Amino acid sequence: MHRTYSKEFKIKACELVLKDGLKYAVVAEKLGIDKILLYQWTSAYETYGEEAFVGKGHQRAADAELKKLRKEYEKLKMENEILKKAAAYFAKHPADE
Incomplete structure (x- = not known):
């Protein structure tokens, strides 16, 4: 079954690793998510900030502008x-x- 996570949840998970310095494995285990997923989220968060998590079917502002x-x-x-x-x-x- 595929779970969806809120933008706030993803940001908090990323901040636990990036700002609080916790290890990926520890954060992933405590939150009940796959470590690989957490790596993907943090990579996107480092690149795009809060715009990384726009939701399914939506585009980041820069991507929408480029398409236009x-x-x-x-x-x-x-x-x-x-x-x-x-x-x-x-x-x-x-x-x-």
């Missing part, structure tokens, strides 16, 4: 191609004056 910018980039790239084709067409077929 990539989508916008693809749209602009497509528009640029359309404009290039239009410019080439009008260069070959100038409007009669």
Whole structure:
């Protein structure tokens, strides 16, 4: 069975290791979690801070911004191609004056 843990629980577990200096094995045993899971949490916490635990289906702010910018980039790239084709067409077929 897969358990889910709250953001607060994960942060407290990480702080017991990182700030209080307790050993991973001791913290994992006291909290009833796998030591490997605690390693993963602390690694993410060191990298992203409290933003490491955004919840399932959510994104960190930076990841959401990157996704938005990539989508916008693809749209602009497509528009640029359309404009290039239009410019080439009008260069070959100038409007009669």
